[in-house]
Amino acid sequence: MAILKIARMGHPVLRRPAEPVTDPGASEIKRLIADMIDTMRDAQGIGLAAPQVHVAKRLVIFHVPDEGTDEESEDDPSSGPRPLTILINPEIEPLGEERTLDWEACLSLPGMMGMVPRFAHIRYRGIAADGALVERVAEGFHARVVQHECDHLDGLLYPLRMTDLSQFGFVEELRHAAGASGEL
Numbered sequence: 001m002a003i004l005k006i007a008r009m010g011h012p013v014l015r016r017p018a019e020p021v022t023d024p025g026a027s028e029i030k031r032l033i034a035d036m037i038d039t040m041r042d043a044q045g046i047g048l049a050a051p052q053v054h055v056a057k058r059l060v061i062f063h064v065p066d067e068g069t070d071e072e073s074e075d076d077p078s079s080g081p082r083p084l085t086i087l088i089n090p091e092i093e094p095l096g097e098e099r100t101l102d103w104e105a106c107l108s109l110p111g112m113m114g115m116v117p118r119f120a121h122i123r124y125r126g127i128a129a130d131g132a133l134v135e136r137v138a139e140g141f142h143a144r145v146v147q148h149e150c151d152h153l154d155g156l157l158y159p160l161r162m163t164d165l166s167q168f169g170f171v172e173e174l175r176h177a178a179g180a181s182g183e184l
Helices: 029-044 139-152 171-181
Strands: 048-051 060-062 082-094 097-103 112-119 121-127 133-139 166-170
Touching: 029 048, 029 060, 029 082, 048 139, 060 139, 082 139, 097 133, 097 139, 112 139, 112 171, 121 139, 166 171
Parallel strands: none
Antiparallel strands: 048 060, 060 082, 082 121, 097 112, 112 166, 121 133
């Protein structure tokens, strides 16, 4: 396996829609998935899209870490932790108009973060690495991660989703300001 170079904001591969994967079982796709997993883990990320590693294909990987889930989320897999998930040619369907606002960061914008609105409840589907259909309902952080990664497949980075650019900046500066004001 290999650690791949991550494209940063401004690179053309991040600005254009990715092409569908025509053969999910192809050896080059299996190799790409393995390399993306190694790259994501090396970068200490929770998700990665193929365009972020300079491959304009509709493929994402992610996991949703256990961040001290409460009793409610332990009984609800739509909002709790998720193991490593591979989605080939994913599709997202919003389940309602409700949106939530929360901080996001991205491996393609190192050291930066912003406050991004996302649909609160979604259904997503795609093809797993073994060719099986994956279809899940997600909410909370789980839904946010899926939407963030799938945006990469449409040439969108999270700042393009932001409605208030005063809530966008370097992580260190935002945390420093939060320490002074008690917000973040």
